[in-house]
Amino acid sequence: RVHLQGAEGALEVHAARWPSADPDHPLHSLAYAVRALPSPWDRTQLVALLPGFVVVNTSARTVFVCQAGSPQLLEVGPKERVPFHWYRASFPKKILIKFAQEGSAWSGPIDPSRIGTYMALIRNGSDRSLWGSRDAVLRVQVAIGQGGGGGGC
Structure with a gap:
């Protein structure tokens, strides 16, 4: 036994x-x-x-999340929790985040296997009037979730 x-x-x-x-x-x-x-x-x-990774969007805006190098987007609405899986095993195990609004640029790569709080700069590439400011900073927290394993972003 x-x-x-x-x-x-x-x-x-x-x-x-x-x-x-x-x-x-x-x-x-x-x-x-x-x-x-x-x-x-x-x-x-x-x-x-x-799920090993769950994306938790605590912001008031919809965000897109993807694996670095992948065309596959995961849309996460405000206050939503969505499981995240790697789109391709051969791609880097890093995630990118951006706001769903037109003109939002991708953040730099974030390693979800490293626990901690990160500040992701999301540039507003085309229309500077979208948010009333040029760029936005998004706080990204990677933590071990309740119930074992995994991290959240």
Whole structure:
């Protein structure tokens, strides 16, 4: 009998039957937590799989998030929480953020595996009147979420 009670961690799942034959397949980062159930199910262990990364937008504006080098955008509305997965395993594991408004430029790359708070400068490339100022600073926090594993941005 294997005892994994209380175990937590993270894993990456390649979304391809033969990952070595297809380097451009998606990659899913997952977090897991193992808990024992109370009696009368005390011989059962609950394994919870959660997204490894969740984007939490606490701003009042819609943002786009993407993996560096990827054309695939994730739209996250104000006060929304959306799971994030890597679009391509072969691309850098960095994220870029920008506001959804026309003219917003991408932030610099952010490493979601490094816990901390970062300030991302988002330049307003074309229409300087969009926000009433030239550029915006977005606070990005990477933290371990409740329930084990993963980070949030």
